Amino acid sequence: MKRDEQRVHRAHTAPCQEPCARSCTGPSVPEEAVDPLPVALGLDQMDDYRQQFRDMRRQCGGREAVEHWSGTLLDGWLSWIAYEEGRERPSLDDASWVAHLIVGINEVLSIRDALILTLLTGYGTGEGKAEGQVMTRRMLVDIAAQPHSSEHARVMSDTLNRVFHTPQSPQAQSRCRRGLVLLKAICASVPEECRVQALAMIAYISWWLGEAGARAHALKALELDERCTLAAIVICALEQNIHPNGFRS
Template identity: 35%
Template structure:
């Protein structure tokens, strides 16, 4: 177990093995078979989303939820071990594994994390709904509305501390999981860097596509850069439609 440093934050690198990640994938799929997709997805996403939001805000998220039952067992059925305190050591070991697997297995989880990064006003319940039930009309309207407002309004700019914590969590995930689980976290990182006007977005998008040539979000980021599309806060006169992630 090592520390990952990003922008003066030190988050734990959990060094998850292929075997451990493979077991997590099997658990995700088995729970979907046993519980049904929607119920299982909500149970899976609740705890890591709470952990993510707590870290993103620099402390607890204000909901009073710690994601675990009285016996310390998370709602996903995995016992918590090596848990890092939100806002301190970054995401817990369990959350890193669950998010990496979740983003690979269901892109809507990834899209919910993106919304949490670019829209500080997005509340936990809307994010959970977006991740679990992305194809409901209200979820589609919410995703499109949030991203459209965020990228078309010149007055909407990235929040420095929030962006730093988001980058650090994504870096933590990338440092902790094997390469075959890195495409989607890299694509989210590329998307965030594009939003920040950081040229490193291209390199991360290329890396994501090297790991998974079907990673459409990474391809969208590259296309946006190639065509000079940027958020309104960077260049109001040349801002185009935001490269919106599409869950499937």
């Protein structure tokens, strides 16, 4: 079991080899009734943004392009997950921002991983520091752009290990639920073909919170793309009754 838990810690970088990861096909699951964002993007628009990102990576180099792309989407993301209950939510009605996020997490998995870290740990000198975390915006961009550097790999591993074994704080739970609300709204605003990694993020965070929707969203991601490793690992964790913080159902 210890080895299985370590595999879940490394869910973003190591594919799960358990039988459940290879055979977790199943019937379609119904989408939850979620209000979409006040923007809607068609498949042609998403293809244009995807090509724009690929052209940027080819012309500028992968690291510089990812730094620019992730920097563009991080500010809106961080403002959303950090807003306080009872206050007006940040407005995310910019179609370009939604497209940057979806293209970013689908094209470069380290961008997805950086966003997951913001939900699990907080960031900056405010909420994150109060929870004993040291994640900063600069670190998040660096992790997205240079995921294979030894320093960033260590930060990622240490952070996931810590949050896996640390009881969830009320701040972290609220932050993760804000992230889920946003990701579900984004999924409702983009073509189904573009939702794979957003669904995998929803599955992972739902699993981390112990919420029932984890399996359904993981299966939906795998229905759209059977190569989605993160969704497969969520299924593995659920099948083997592995949960964060030592919890077993």
